[in-house]
Amino acid sequence: MSxxxxxxxxxASDPEITPELVxxxxxxxxxxxxILAALGREPTFTELGVFSAMWSEHCGYKNSKRLLRxxxxxxxxxxxGPGENAGVIDVGDGWAVAFKIESxxxxxxxxxxxxxxxxxxxxxxxxFTMGARPIATLNSLRFxxxxxxRVRYLFxxxxxxxxxxxxxxxxxxxxxxxxxxxxxxDNPIVNAMxxxxxxxxxxxxxxxxxxxxxxxxVGARTGRDGIHGATFASEELSEENEAKRPQxxxxxxxxxxxxxxxxxxxxxxxxxxxxxxxxAAGLTSSAxxxxxRAGNGVEIDVALVxxxxxxxxxxxxxxxxxxxxxxxxxxxxxxxEVERILRKWELEAAVIGQVTDDGMFRVxxxxxxxxxxxxxxLTQGCPTYERPGVESKEVEELRKRDLSHVSSSHGDLTxxxxxxxxSPNLSSKRWLFQQYDTTVRAASVIRPGGGAGxxxxxxxxxxxxxxxxxxxxxxxxxxRRGAAIAVAEAARNLVCVGAVPTAVxxxxxxxxxxxxxxxxxxxxxxLGIAEAxxxxxxxxxxxxxxxxxxTDGAAIYPTPVIGMLGVVEDVERVCRHAFTRTGDAIVLLGxxxxxxxxxxxxxxxxDLVAGDPPGVDLLAERELQRAMIAMVQEDLLGSAHDCAExxxxxxLVESALGNGERSFGIDVTLTDEMAPVPTLFGESQGRIVVSxxxxxxxxxxxxxxxxxxxxxxIGQVSAPEGSFRIRAGTSGVDLPVRDLADAFFGxxxxxxxxxxxxxxxxxx
Amino acid sequence: MKxxxxxxxxxxxxxxxxxxVELSGGEPRYLWHRERGLxxxxxxxxxGGFAYGDYLRAGSIARFSPAMEDVxxxxxxxxxxxxxxxxxxxxxEAGLLPGALMRxxxxxxxSFDQYLRIETTDTMWTxxxxxxxxxxxxxxxxxxxYEADPDTIDRLEEDGRVLxxxxxxxxxxSEEGNPNGSARSIAGIMNxxxxxxxxxxxxxxxxxxxxxxxxxRGVFQSLARHLNxxxxx
Numbered sequence: 001m002s003x004x005x006x007x008x009x010x011x012a013s014d015p016e017i018t019p020e021l022v023x024x025x026x027x028x029x030x031x032x033x034x035i036l037a038a039l040g041r042e043p044t045f046t047e048l049g050v051f052s053a054m055w056s057e058h059c060g061y062k063n064s065k066r067l068l069r070x071x072x073x074x075x076x077x078x079x080x081g082p083g084e085n086a087g088v089i090d091v092g093d094g095w096a097v098a099f100k101i102e103s104x105x106x107x108x109x110x111x112x113x114x115x116x117x118x119x120x121x122x123x124x125x126x127x128f129t130m131g132a133r134p135i136a137t138l139n140s141l142r143f144x145x146x147x148x149x150r151v152r153y154l155f156x157x158x159x160x161x162x163x164x165x166x167x168x169x170x171x172x173x174x175x176x177x178x179x180x181x182x183x184x185x186d187n188p189i190v191n192a193m194x195x196x197x198x199x200x201x202x203x204x205x206x207x208x209x210x211x212x213x214x215x216x217x218v219g220a221r222t223g224r225d226g227i228h229g230a231t232f233a234s235e236e237l238s239e240e241n242e243a244k245r246p247q248x249x250x251x252x253x254x255x256x257x258x259x260x261x262x263x264x265x266x267x268x269x270x271x272x273x274x275x276x277x278x279x280a281a282g283l284t285s286s287a288x289x290x291x292x293r294a295g296n297g298v299e300i301d302v303a304l305v306x307x308x309x310x311x312x313x314x315x316x317x318x319x320x321x322x323x324x325x326x327x328x329x330x331x332x333x334x335x336x337e338v339e340r341i342l343r344k345w346e347l348e349a350a351v352i353g354q355v356t357d358d359g360m361f362r363v364x365x366x367x368x369x370x371x372x373x374x375x376x377x378l379t380q381g382c383p384t385y386e387r388p389g390v391e392s393k394e395v396e397e398l399r400k401r402d403l404s405h406v407s408s409s410h411g412d413l414t415x416x417x418x419x420x421x422x423s424p425n426l427s428s429k430r431w432l433f434q435q436y437d438t439t440v441r442a443a444s445v446i447r448p449g450g451g452a453g454x455x456x457x458x459x460x461x462x463x464x465x466x467x468x469x470x471x472x473x474x475x476x477x478x479x480r481r482g483a484a485i486a487v488a489e490a491a492r493n494l495v496c497v498g499a500v501p502t503a504v505x506x507x508x509x510x511x512x513x514x515x516x517x518x519x520x521x522x523x524x525x526x527l528g529i530a531e532a533x534x535x536x537x538x539x540x541x542x543x544x545x546x547x548x549x550x551t552d553g554a555a556i557y558p559t560p561v562i563g564m565l566g567v568v569e570d571v572e573r574v575c576r577h578a579f580t581r582t583g584d585a586i587v588l589l590g591x592x593x594x595x596x597x598x599x600x601x602x603x604x605x606x607d608l609v610a611g612d613p614p615g616v617d618l619l620a621e622r623e624l625q626r627a628m629i630a631m632v633q634e635d636l637l638g639s640a641h642d643c644a645e646x647x648x649x650x651x652l653v654e655s656a657l658g659n660g661e662r663s664f665g666i667d668v669t670l671t672d673e674m675a676p677v678p679t680l681f682g683e684s685q686g687r688i689v690v691s692x693x694x695x696x697x698x699x700x701x702x703x704x705x706x707x708x709x710x711x712x713x714i715g716q717v718s719a720p721e722g723s724f725r726i727r728a729g730t731s732g733v734d735l736p737v738r739d740l741a742d743a744f745f746g747x748x749x750x751x752x753x754x755x756x757x758x759x760x761x762x763x764x
Numbered sequence: 765m766k767x768x769x770x771x772x773x774x775x776x777x778x779x780x781x782x783x784x785v786e787l788s789g790g791e792p793r794y795l796w797h798r799e800r801g802l803x804x805x806x807x808x809x810x811x812g813g814f815a816y817g818d819y820l821r822a823g824s825i826a827r828f829s830p831a832m833e834d835v836x837x838x839x840x841x842x843x844x845x846x847x848x849x850x851x852x853x854x855x856x857e858a859g860l861l862p863g864a865l866m867r868x869x870x871x872x873x874x875s876f877d878q879y880l881r882i883e884t885t886d887t888m889w890t891x892x893x894x895x896x897x898x899x900x901x902x903x904x905x906x907x908x909x910y911e912a913d914p915d916t917i918d919r920l921e922e923d924g925r926v927l928x929x930x931x932x933x934x935x936x937x938s939e940e941g942n943p944n945g946s947a948r949s950i951a952g953i954m955n956x957x958x959x960x961x962x963x964x965x966x967x968x969x970x971x972x973x974x975x976x977x978x979x980x981r982g983v984f985q986s987l988a989r990h991l992n993x994x995x996x997x
Binding site: 252253258344440442443445447571 | 773774777779783784796798812813814816817818819872874875876902906966968969971974975976
């Protein structure tokens with residue numbers, strides 16, 4: 001452990017460092033010059049690989065870091081904000097919750113099953129490395145048109161990958177969303193969110209504290225899979241990416257479960273001072289980030305790392321993304337204890353190095369130094385960019401498109417409603433979540449299928465509610481407003497179950513930031529999130545940025561997914577989205593402005609992604625949230641459901657059908673002074689449909705009024721299995737609710753269970 | 765009642781079973797699969813999960829655990845063993861129960877609330893229910909399709925050892941009401957002596973109204989009644 005300059009020996013088999021090799025590593029000429037300046041010499045091949053991973057978009061956030069600083073991150077209840085493995089908030093009674101969302105878009109595009117499975121594995125590790133036991137997961141997914149065979153293959157593989165992994169580890173799925181739109185044809189979005197629970201005093205962080213403490217590699221062995229996954233995830237996809245399938249890691253949920261139990265036992269034992277997943281950029285990022293957080297150095301001998309293949313080079317060992325591995329910092333003298341705990345769980349632990357005082361990230365191979373890099377430039381020195389951002393002319397034109405022909409369209413409204421409810425976006429997602437274990441841990445109070453899910457905290461009446469939301473079409477047409485709507489919708493989903501919105505994790509899925517039009521989307525979306533989160537007092541405690549979601553130059557819709565947590569005071573008093581009683585009054589909170597821009601109606605019935613998306617009044621949203629929380633806490637309601645895609649009519653269908661246990665007819669009369677289509681299918685924000693016993697109606701209206709929330713009875717719940725009737729002016733819809741159920745529940749199975757169903761890739 | 769919950773590597777319902785015993789007024793304790801010792805146990809639970817990842821056949825490796833040797837001996841001496849979901853698969857592999865659990869008919873994992881019908885109340889596992897009572901409990905499995913040769917199934921039926929059947933909302937057995945394709949809609953059975961019960965649905969997840977159902981309580985209440993009744997040790 002010398003602090004003097006160390007001689008670094010290039011290995012005999014190392015290729016020569018050429019400009020081509022540097023470019024292949026995803027580093028620009030300027031970035032390479034920065035590396036030369038930081039080192040004062042040319043890097044070895046191994047060192048180049050390390051820099052390439054740490055300065056990749058995925059690890060270095062080089063194009064997003066400056067924008068992310070605009071997000072509000074603080075509140076009295078935030079225990080850990082961005083920068084750790086996961087954000088942590090205080091939820092009361094001595095409990096803390098760790099939560100985070102992460103993307104696995106690129107791997108899932110080339111290998112959907114393993115791509116999605118390892119996405120779940122990675123986010124779970126981020127949670128339990130904070131000392132928290134995972135208690136729930138959510139997924140936010142986007143695919144192309146489900147009538148396309150390859151899309152069905154991707155969708156089927158992703159769902160099976162998520163299910164097989166999460167089911168085996170035993171973490172209930174609490175919700176999420178999935179949308180299908182041509183904008184995601186070749187670039188699916190797979191964002192996984194996990195939530196974990198711990199006592200507030202059990203928090204542990206990923207810092208390499210204590211000079212002389214021991215670095216240990218625990219869990220699975222290191223193989224050649226996923227080398228340079230972080231760099232892969234930082235570039236556009238093309239035909240050639242099929243050949244990058246080897247960069248996709250392979251998941252083993254059984255080992256993950258053992259690693260989970262072993263890690264929690266390790267943390268509880270006090271034998272370790274820090275722990276981190278060897279995730280993106282593997283040993284390189286975990287070791288250098290842990291050193292960086294503590295302001296220390298680390299020294300590792302790669303010959304000590306347990307490998308599953310012979311003759312692995314230092315370059316490969318440092319950059320492997322083999323799954324289910326952890327780096328832990330053991331207190332000196334307690335290494336045996338660490339090993340004993342790992343052995344109990346039938347896993348390996350190996351001493352691979354120690355914490356040093358010289359701030360260097362030093363790598364040896366059998367005692368010979370093969371990399372010696374200052375940790376600070378490695379982890380903090382990645383150049384960050386602020387790019388020029390200009391809105392694309394085409395988008396501007398689309399937004400300004402006149403949609404009056406959509407609003408004034410006539411025809412069979414009942415048939416149109418059936419078309420909408422049987423479109424993959426609006427139809428029931430039961431086909432997916434019935435493949436996910438939703439009840440393991442016996443704490444799921446509200447399961448997937450409505451808006452937010454709720455899980456109870458053990459031994460209390462308290463619960464955690466969670467949701468993910470984002471309408472990519474709105475964000476495409478108006479990124480700032482679309483992102484603010486995503487935050488507002490997430491909050492509405494939480495208040496509908498009676499939860500107080502508390503904190504946010506976000507996943508920014510965009511195309512290439514090097515294009516001014518995309519950078520514009522990114523900046524605007526961050527500003528939209530910042531504005532809404534600031535007003536709602538829901539700080540962003542972390543998340544993930546996934547850029548370069550493009551194939552052959554075509555980018556996805558900008559998709560800033562919002563994962564939001566809320567706290568439920570009493571799980572006995574939550575509210576669900578399905579109508580519960582015949583005779584209940586159906587009440588609309590908020591106002592319909594008949595906005596059709598970016599609507600599902602325009603997409604399904606006019607094949608249009610155009611127009612100005614709905615406006616969002618954040619102050620009004622906040623009042624609506626407060627009114628809603630009060631109504632649920634006072635137990636006034638039979639149901640509550642947010643108005644979103646498909647407008648009021650589709651919200652009413654969802655409440656009438658619930659998750660299929662039973663269905664109700666409705667009698668609703670709408671008197672809005674506008675044409676039937678915007679009345680039924682307009683997507684104005686800030687609206688919630690609630691139902692209540694008639695004798696409570698006056699109280700509901702009074703409570704809404706005290707928060708200045710418009711509130712009007714629009715009808716009543718009629719008989720089970722009855723007629724679904726909405727009168728809008730002189731026209732409307734009228735059909736047996738059973739017909740809607742067939743459309744709503746049958747749409748995805750009809751596409752996925754047909755003989756033509758694409759077969760997911762075989763399990764590895 | 766002192767109930768031992770065996771934890772295999774990959775068990776993920778051990779905590780749920782532990783809590784279900786507590787909620788039923790019993791005293792649960794965990795037994796790690798490498799450990800031994802059931803001398804203080806009044807009953808044993810083999811919980812759900814994915815023991816050893818189920819990468820081979822579900823339950824096929826877990827049966828060789830040291831703890832399973834003790835569980836088999838305990839069962840042979842008449843000790844009550846409740847085998848839920850993956851535990852049912854392990855019990856079949858270990859020869860404690862006849863038959864096997866095959867892949868679901870759809871070849872998919874199924875997770876939802878399932879209606880069940882109590883077929884007999886004359887057992888230590890179901891005495892707290894009413895004959896023919898319709899229950900709702902979560903199921904969550906990929907391999908729950910119960911199969912055995914026809915003679916074995918006939919014997920199960922004749923002996924009144926089919927405890928639970930999958931049914932639809934009306935309480936009738938039917939194609940739609942059978943989630944995984946099990947022979948004769950069988951959801952739960954017991955051995956000849958009646959002291960080993962295997963079932964695919966999760967009574968351990970149906971203990972509290974706030975999570976959706978209290979219909980699982982009867983299984984634990986029946987066991988407690990049996991253990992506390994005349995002749996209890």
